[in-house]
Amino acid sequence: DADVTQTPxxxxxxxxxxxxxxxxxxxGHDRMYWYRQDPGLGLRLxxxxxxxxxxxxxxISDGYSVSRQAQAKFSLSLESAIPNQTALYFxxxxxCGRLGQGLGCGYTFGSxxxxxxx
Amino acid sequence: xxxxxxxxxxxxxxxxxxxxxxxxxxxxATPYLFWYVQSPGQGLQLLxxxxxxxxxxxxxxxxxxxxxxxxxxxxxxxxxxxxxxxxEYFCAVGGGTSYGKLTFGQGTILTVHx
Numbered sequence: 373d374a375d376v377t378q379t380p381x382x383x384x385x386x387x388x389x390x391x392x393x394x395x396x397x398x399x400g401h402d403r404m405y406w407y408r409q410d411p412g413l414g415l416r417l418x419x420x421x422x423x424x425x426x427x428x429x430x431x432i433s434d435g436y437s438v439s440r441q442a443q444a445k446f447s448l449s450l451e452s453a454i455p456n457q458t459a460l461y462f463x464x465x466x467x468c469g470r471l472g473q474g475l476g477c478g479y480t481f482g483s484x485x486x487x488x489x490x
Numbered sequence: 491x492x493x494x495x496x497x498x499x500x501x502x503x504x505x506x507x508x509x510x511x512x513x514x515x516x517x518x519a520t521p522y523l524f525w526y527v528q529s530p531g532q533g534l535q536l537l538x539x540x541x542x543x544x545x546x547x548x549x550x551x552x553x554x555x556x557x558x559x560x561x562x563x564x565x566x567x568x569x570x571x572x573x574x575x576x577x578e579y580f581c582a583v584g585g586g587t588s589y590g591k592l593t594f595g596q597g598t599i600l601t602v603h604x
Contacts (some may be wrong), residue, residue, distance in 0.1 A: 403590050405591070405592070407594075409522075412499065412596060412597070413596060413598045414494075414580055414581075414594040414595050414596045415580065415594040416497075416594070417591060417592075417593070420591060430591075440531075462533070462534070464592070466590045466592070468522060468584070468590030477522075477589075477590070478536070478539070479524070479590075479592055481533055481534045482533070483533045483603075484533050
């Protein structure tokens with residue numbers, strides 16, 4: 373099984389619909405992130421979380437919400453999807469950023485969810 | 491605020507030629523630096539990372555990168571490119587501060603001619 377699992381892999385939805393993208397991990401990492409990838413823009417951070425009680429907006433959070441249901445689960449919702457939210461979405465986990473951590477920290481990415489809003 | 495700039499949107503090289511992809515970063519503390527590769531339709535694969543120590547780091551697939559603090563750069567190099575290296579390459583900075591947010595550059599698309 374993959375360390376970071378995203379579901380669904382592909383989704384086509386209509387404008388105005390609510391959609392949830394799910395992410396689960398077996399890495400045991402505290403930190404989880406949602407990114408979206410657009411051609412020519414790289415990956416941009418939508419939301420990030422330290423634990424179930426700690427949710428933070430990234431650089432492009434408008435139109436999105438998240439839920440950290442457990443340490444291992446971090447879901448991204450589009451309350452009312454619009455066409456310019458068509459993108460490739462990545463979930464990631466990390467053990468980087470801890471005080472006093474060693475040099476072995478890293479990031480693990482899911483395989484991505486390709487979302488098309490029509 | 492942390493940021494990454496990859497000045498080259500698209501680079502074309504011939505197979506067997508050398509390659510250098512540029513990356514410049516802005517970060518308020520000691521940076522953790524990464525290079526990822528993404529083949530068409532695929533996810534992200536880590537090529538190499540720099541945390542501290544030797545400024546020349548070796549990665550997978552014959553890639554290396556050099557951290558130059560004075561130039562705020564972390565350029566990726568490969569002495570001889572293979573057709574299978576055609577992909578999009580992302581430089582990223584982050585990790586050292588709280589939350590470990592990772593910020594990506596815009597990406598460089600590499601085309602390899604036979």
